[in-house]
Amino acid sequence: MTQLLVVALLAGPSPDQVESAVRRVLAKEQYRLCHEGDYPLAEDEMGWCPLVGATSSRCPALPSACKAGPQLASGKKWRAVFGRSGSGSGSGSGSGSGSSSEDEPRFIRLPMLGGLGQLLLWLILGAGIAAVVYAIAKNFMRSARRSDDELEPETPDQIAAAAKAAGGPIETDVERLLARARAAAARGDYARAVDDAYAALLRRLDGDGLIRIHPARTNGDYVRDLRERAELRGQVRGIVRDVERVQFGAQTPSSELFESVFARVAPLAQRTLAALALGFAVLSVLSCGGAAWKSRGPWDDTPSGRRAVIDFLNELGIKAQHRLTPLDRIGEAEGAVVLLPGVRVDDKLWSRLSRWVDDGGLLVIATGEPRLAKRVGLTLHETGAAAQEARVETKDASAQSVVAVPDRRWLSIPASEADPLLARGGSPYGAWIEKGKGAVMVLADDYLFENIALAVADDADYLVRVLKQIEHSVELCDEMTGASPTNPVTSVARGKLAPLMGQLLLLLLIFFAFKGVAFGAPRDPRPASRRAFVEHVRAVGIQYAKAHAKRHAFTLYAAYALDRLRERVQLGGRRGLSGLAEAVAQKTGRSETELMRLLVEAQSSRDVMASSGVVSQEDLSLLRELALLLKETGGAR
Amino acid sequence: MNVQEFSMRFQRLRGEIGRALVGQEEIVEHTLVAIFARGHVLLEGVPGLGKTLLVRALGQVLGCAFKRIQFTPDLMPSDVTGGNVFNQKKDAFEFFPGPVFTQLLLADEINRAPAKTQSALLEAMQERSVTADGVTRLLPRPFFVIATQNPVESQGTYPLPEAQLDRFLFKVNIRHPSPSIEKMILVNHLRGFDATALEQFGLQRVVAADEVVAMQSTLDSVRVEDGILDYITDIVARTRTHRSIYLGASPRASIALLAASRAQAASEGRDFVVPDDIKALSPGVLRHRVILHPDAEIEGISPDDCIDGILREAKVPKTAAA
Numbered sequence: 028m029t030q031l032l033v034v035a036l037l038a039g040p041s042p043d044q045v046e047s048a049v050r051r052v053l054a055k056e057q058y059r060l061c062h063e064g065d066y067p068l069a070e071d072e073m074g075w076c077p078l079v080g081a082t083s084s085r086c087p088a089l090p091s092a093c094k095a096g097p098q099l100a101s102g103k104k105w106r107a108v109f110g111r112s113g114s115g116s117g118s119g120s121g122s123g124s125g126s127s128s129e130d131e132p133r134f135i136r137l138p139m140l141g142g143l144g145q146l147l148l149w150l151i152l153g154a155g156i157a158a159v160v161y162a163i164a165k166n167f168m169r170s171a172r173r174s175d176d177e178l179e180p181e182t183p184d185q186i187a188a189a190a191k192a193a194g195g196p197i198e199t200d201v202e203r204l205l206a207r208a209r210a211a212a213a214r215g216d217y218a219r220a221v222d223d224a225y226a227a228l229l230r231r232l233d234g235d236g237l238i239r240i241h242p243a244r245t246n247g248d249y250v251r252d253l254r255e256r257a258e259l260r261g262q263v264r265g266i267v268r269d270v271e272r273v274q275f276g277a278q279t280p281s282s283e284l285f286e287s288v289f290a291r292v293a294p295l296a297q298r299t300l301a302a303l304a305l306g307f308a309v310l311s312v313l314s315c316g317g318a319a320w321k322s323r324g325p326w327d328d329t330p331s332g333r334r335a336v337i338d339f340l341n342e343l344g345i346k347a348q349h350r351l352t353p354l355d356r357i358g359e360a361e362g363a364v365v366l367l368p369g370v371r372v373d374d375k376l377w378s379r380l381s382r383w384v385d386d387g388g389l390l391v392i393a394t395g396e397p398r399l400a401k402r403v404g405l406t407l408h409e410t411g412a413a414a415q416e417a418r419v420e421t422k423d424a425s426a427q428s429v430v431a432v433p434d435r436r437w438l439s440i441p442a443s444e445a446d447p448l449l450a451r452g453g454s455p456y457g458a459w460i461e462k463g464k465g466a467v468m469v470l471a472d473d474y475l476f477e478n479i480a481l482a483v484a485d486d487a488d489y490l491v492r493v494l495k496q497i498e499h500s501v502e503l504c505d506e507m508t509g510a511s512p513t514n515p516v517t518s519v520a521r522g523k524l525a526p527l528m529g530q531l532l533l534l535l536l537i538f539f540a541f542k543g544v545a546f547g548a549p550r551d552p553r554p555a556s557r558r559a560f561v562e563h564v565r566a567v568g569i570q571y572a573k574a575h576a577k578r579h580a581f582t583l584y585a586a587y588a589l590d591r592l593r594e595r596v597q598l599g600g601r602r603g604l605s606g607l608a609e610a611v612a613q614k615t616g617r618s619e620t621e622l623m624r625l626l627v628e629a630q631s632s633r634d635v636m637a638s639s640g641v642v643s644q645e646d647l648s649l650l651r652e653l654a655l656l657l658k659e660t661g662g663a664r
Numbered sequence: 665m666n667v668q669e670f671s672m673r674f675q676r677l678r679g680e681i682g683r684a685l686v687g688q689e690e691i692v693e694h695t696l697v698a699i700f701a702r703g704h705v706l707l708e709g710v711p712g713l714g715k716t717l718l719v720r721a722l723g724q725v726l727g728c729a730f731k732r733i734q735f736t737p738d739l740m741p742s743d744v745t746g747g748n749v750f751n752q753k754k755d756a757f758e759f760f761p762g763p764v765f766t767q768l769l770l771a772d773e774i775n776r777a778p779a780k781t782q783s784a785l786l787e788a789m790q791e792r793s794v795t796a797d798g799v800t801r802l803l804p805r806p807f808f809v810i811a812t813q814n815p816v817e818s819q820g821t822y823p824l825p826e827a828q829l830d831r832f833l834f835k836v837n838i839r840h841p842s843p844s845i846e847k848m849i850l851v852n853h854l855r856g857f858d859a860t861a862l863e864q865f866g867l868q869r870v871v872a873a874d875e876v877v878a879m880q881s882t883l884d885s886v887r888v889e890d891g892i893l894d895y896i897t898d899i900v901a902r903t904r905t906h907r908s909i910y911l912g913a914s915p916r917a918s919i920a921l922l923a924a925s926r927a928q929a930a931s932e933g934r935d936f937v938v939p940d941d942i943k944a945l946s947p948g949v950l951r952h953r954v955i956l957h958p959d960a961e962i963e964g965i966s967p968d969d970c971i972d973g974i975l976r977e978a979k980v981p982k983t984a985a986a
Contacts, residue, residue, distance in 0.1 A: 222982070242979045247940030274982045275889045276936035569907055572957060647962065 040343055045488045046085075048342040049481050052335050053086050057328045058478065064091030067098030072330045074433030078483045086482035163537060201227045201234070201296050208289060217280035218273055224285070224292045225270045228263070231296040246271060259295070266291050328478070333367075333503055335478035336490070340501060343491050350502035353509030357383045362500030365391040366399065367473045369506030377402055385463030395436060395472040403460055403467050406439040431484035432456070436471035445469070449489075468493070476503065581646055585629040588653040592626075595660045604630060615659045625652055670882045671933035674700070676870045677725055684721040684859075684867060685714050686852060687845030694836050694948055695722065695810065697931060700879055701923040703833025704789050704809040706774075706824075706952060713838045715812040717859045719770040724862065727872040728767035728806065735777035741784035745794045759796060764788050767804050767873055771811035775821045782828050785809060789831040806876045826911070826955070833920045834945075835952035886926040887936040891981025895942055896921050902974045903950060908960035909970055913953040921949045939980045947971050 040048075053061045060066045066088060068076075076093035083089050198204055204227035211220035229249060233240040237259070238252040246267045253260035269288050272278040327334040333349070340347035350364070354372070357364065357379055364380075366372065372380070384390050392399050397407040430449055437454035440447055448457035448468070460467045480486040494501055512518040519525055571580045589607075596610035604626045611626075612619040628649050674696060681692045691707075695718065698705045707715045716732075723730030733744060746762030763769065764785070774782060788794055792803045811832070813824070829835070841849065857865060871879070896918050904912030925941040951967040960970075 241976075242983055243976050244983070245940040245943050245980050246938065247943070271934075271938050272936070275887070275892065275938050276934070277887055565907065568959070569957070572959060644962075 040491060042485075042488060044343065045491055048339055049085055049487045052338045052342060053481060055338070058086075058335055059328070060089055060092060060330050060479065061086035061482065062088050064088045065095060066092040068092050068095070068330060069099035070097040072479065073097050074435065075330070075479050075483060078431040078433070083482055086479075089479070089482055198226070199230050201231045204230060205293065205296060208285075212282070212285050212289070217282060217285045220285045221270055221273050221280055221288050224289050225266065227296045228266065228292045232263070262291060262295060330477065330479035332478050333476055335481055336476050337503070339481055339487060340491065340494065345491065345494055346500040348502060350504045350508050351511050354504060355379065355509070357388075360388065360502060362502065363389040363391055363494060365476065365501060365503050366394050367476060367503055367505040368394050368396070370394060370504045370508055371506075372399060381462070384465040384467055387464035389466055389468065391468045391470065393470040393473040393476060400438065400469055403445070403469060404441060405445060405458055405469055407471060408437050408439060408454075410434055410437060429484045430456075430475070430486050430489045432472070432474040432480065432486065438469065438471050578646075581650060582632050584650060585632045585653065588657055589626065589629055591657055592660060611656070611660065615656070617659075622656075625649070625656065629653055665878050665882045667882060667886065667930045667935045668933055670700075670879055670930045673871055673875070673879060674931040680725045680868055680870055681718070681721045684857070684862065684865060685718050686848045687841045688714060688718070688838065691718065691836055691838055693931070694834050694945075697924055697927040697945070698833045699726070699806070699808050699876070700883060700930070701833060701920075701927040702806070702808075702880055703920060703923065704811070704831060706829070706832040706835045707810060707812045707838055708815050708835060709812075709838030710814060710816055710840075713840065714859075715838060716770065716772060717862070719768070719810045719812075720862050721867060722810070723768050724867045725870045726768065726876055727869045728876065729804065729873075730768045730770070731763040731766040732770040732772060733763050734772050735774050735781070737776060737778065739777045739781045741781050742796075744781060744784040745788070745796060748797050757797070759799070759801070761801070762794075764794060765801075765803060767806055767808070769807075769809045771809055773813060774811040775813040775824055778822050779825055782822065782824060786828060786831065806873060806880065826953075829952045830914060830916055832952060833924060834948040836948055837951075883923070883926045883930055885935060886929050888922065888926065889936065889981070892925070892937050892939065892942065893922075895939055895978065895981050896925075898978045899942065899946055899974055900950070902978060903954050903970070906954075906970050906974060908957055908965050909954045909967075910957045911955035913950050917950055917953045921945060924949055939983075943975055943980075946975060 052058070056062060060068075073093070073096070079086075079089050079093055081090055198207065204223050208220045208223035208227065211217070211223060229238065229240055232238045232249070232253075237256065238249045240249075250260060250264050250267060253263055266288060269284065273280045273284065278284070326332055337347040337349075346362070350360075352359070354364075354370070354376055360383070364383075380390060392403070395407070400407040434451060437451060437456060438447075438458055440455050440458050445458040445460040447455035448459050449470075450456060456471050458469045460469065474480055475486055475490055480490075512521055519528060568580070571577060592611055593607060596607065596614055605623065608619050608623040608626055611617070611622050615622075632646070632649070677696055678689070678692055681696075682689060685692060695705050695707075699722075707718070709715055719732075720730070722728075733739070742762065744762050744764050746760050746765065748757040749760050750756075751758040771785065774785075788803060788807070789809055792805070792807050793800050794803065795801075809832075813821075900913045900915075900918045900921070902912075903909055903917075906912070921942060924945045925937045928941040928945055929935070929937045947968055950971050954967050954970065956965065956967060956970070
């Protein structure tokens with residue numbers, strides 16, 4: 028395996044390919060550390076700054092960010108906080124907490140209310156609860172009283188018959204219609220059963236917005252409404268054909284016919300419920316977390332995040348992703364598994380990991396924890412010194428790669444147990460241990476798997492050379508590995524939603540006890556009975572027309588118009604039409620001659636009344652002109 | 665003959681006529697429905713939409729004797745019905761039957777003849793007989809009239825009186841074809857179709873005249889449920905109370921609607937009428953049987969608007985919504 032590693036370090040993608048892949052990844056806008064000179068770095072991320080240099084062609088804005096100094100206490104700590112909550116911005120995102128120097132996330136706290144305020148709050152709360160309880164109790168009491176007063180029908184059919192007899196509400200609930208259909212069929216009333224089953228179908232289609240039910244619409248109208256849904260239209264047409272054969276034809280409804288209709292109606296009528304159930308199931312499964320993610324949120328784009336590393340490895344053909352599946356199921360893993368800070372490994376899990384390595388797996392330990400290093404016989408030391416370079420030490424002297432990471436930890440390796448991989452001066456930074464058919468690679472920390480490492484020295488090149496030739500897929504394991512719930516119940520419990528869900532269920536039970544299956548009274552909206560004013564006017568007009576009194580109505584309007592005009596222009600001593608025309612012309616700016624013609628025609632309409640009872644087209648034009656004139660001189664009234 | 669056989673023949677007729685008259689399926693269907701419901705059809709449309717072609721194609725596929733009268737202002741009633749002419753050899757009056765003595769009569773541009781001549785068709789259309797000089801002569805069976813009129817040119821025309829209009833089972837409005845249909849018409853012509861030489865087009869005779877009569881008799885077996893009768897009555901009654909209609913449809917309209925709906929049902933292979941039949945046929949049956957208020961006409965309301973409004977309000981029997 029060591030030989031293989033040596034070959035690997037010399038093989039793999041060329042430096043140019045690695046360089047271009049790094050540049051492509053870091054050029055993405057989401058990696059703001061490379062594009063914003065004032066990007067806030069955390070204290071522990073500042074350790075990279077001596078390694079970046081004065082300029083960086085891969086990550087141009089990073090040197091400026093380094094010059095600005097630390098803006099956050101700890102990038103990793105922030106990442107851990109947001110990582111566990113699964114939301115929020117990253118350590119150095121600069122949004123929200125990004126510009127804060129506080130160590131802890133900020134929580135919004137309600138201001139403390141004084142004694143009076145608290146009293147008012149409790150009073151309002153109490154009154155609200157009392158009102159709800161009173162409303163429910165009142166409804167229960169009214170319901171009980173009604174039961175005593177009158178013997179109400181109990182079965183759906185009795186309810187329907189009573190409603191029909193009283194001209195009451197029409198059943199619109201799909202489930203109840205289907206239940207009614209089944210009840211009618213069980214009773215042997217197949218005609219009714221077919222009707223109800225068909226009504227259920229129509230109500231469902233109406234509810235889905237596919238058709239519009241109206242008393243004046245025929246079955247053909249409903250089928251035509253479905254013209255854009257050819258398959259559904261064909262199914263509905265087939266049902267309609269059978270239903271109409273019973274309703275209007277000579278076919279006697281039978282059990283077979285009902286079963287045939289019902290078998291076709293039920294899936295269509297219940298498909299929305301089925302779709303909802305399916306959607307809920309899918310969402311539930313999704314809420315339980317998948318096997319892997321490529322990114323877990325904006326914080327993954329920060330210098331301490333992993334997304335750029337994952338993108339980079341993917342660019343070069345290595346399938347890299349975060350592992351969400353618990354490490355208990357390590358047996359299903361294919362490729363390398365990288366343990367990063369935050370991952371929880373107990374004795375039981377470690378023995379599974381060991382077995383997996385023995386079977387040929389590659390385990391990379393980069394947690395920076397002495398406990399895990401000790402399990403493979405290595406000792407981890409903290410230095411706290413300034414950042415230094417770690418040079419790749421291979422048996423081939425031609426290897427010129429230089430891996431640069433902040434100098435925080437180093438390993439001590441017993442002579443016979445492991446081969447040092449990377450060395451910093453005389454201190455090993457990485458080690459390679461062959462174990463069974465597989466191997467364990469230990470790194471002193473996780474710096475090589477941070478986004479910012481791509482911008483520094485040959486870190487990216489080294490990483491891809493190690494991983495590419497050994498395994499073609501890499502799973503990164505951290506605090507989120509195994510953290511996703513395995514079923515909806517766990518999800519609800521972890522979200523602390525159990526009390527809320529319990530209250531909702533209780534509320535549903537109360538409603539169910541009060542109203543039955545349906546919460547709302549099923550009824551069609553009442554048609555508007557109030558008529559518009561224009562309809563009244565039209566009705567009066569029709570009455571005039573029926574009485575052949577159109578001419579009379581016209582002359583009345585002409586007289587009304589002349590009176591209103593005189594009133595509006597406040598005609599003083601000038602009484603004649605010419606005076607009126609002059610005054611109106613002054614007010615409206617219209618031609619006096621034209622107005623005179625109009626007024627004379629209006630005046631003469633009274634005289635014509637006696638001679639002719641017919642209203643001509645010219646009369647209607649005159650009427651409209653007078654109406655317009657009235658509007659110009661001050662409105663229609 | 666049962667309704668399935670009726671439907672099969674009906675569809676074949678429709679398909680055969682459709683070969684000659686492209687893109688007017690609804691018109692063809694309404695015309696055939698009218699024929700089998702023992703009714704007459706008034707086709708209204710501007711020239712060039714294929715009215716005459718439709719009637720000539722009908723004559724060929726139905727195997728019925730076909731005659732055409734071009735109505736003109738100087739056309740006399742006897743030019744339609746025929747009349748007694750003195751035969752000097754026999755020294756007696758002899759009846760010479762007019763063109764109305766046929767099975768399929770095309771009354772082209774019927775509104776160009778005066779009312780007196782138009783009325784000559786009244787008895788023929790209603791009683792299917794002609795009375796001349798006190799002698800009544802039966803017309804051959806089947807007998808149906810297809811009249812055409814142009815709604816645009818009103819100069820020198822005589823609008824059909826209400827009594828005459830009421831005799832027509834359907835008034836069918838023929839509109840301009842869509843661009844795609846018009847292109848198909850052009851393609852047909854490129855392939856050699858000539859409307860003036862229809863005989864050479866090779867339209868098949870689908871039924872014979874006696875089969876038409878048999879098909880008409882089949883409609884008696886089509887069931888009409890009581891709710892359907894209520895629906896027809898309701899629709900026709902609403903035309904009499906509609907605010908824009910001065911004169912509503914007559915009971916003859918109800919009968920026509922009933923007969924047409926049975927033909928429509930049979931054409932689809934059903935032995936029962938459904939509300940959709942009534943709804944689909946109502947505009948064609950009622951539009952020429954109502955007279956609008958002048959006010960409504962001034963407002964631009966058409967009979968079709970009124971009938972649409974009525975159909976939107978008339979309650980359908982056995983609906984799930986009530």
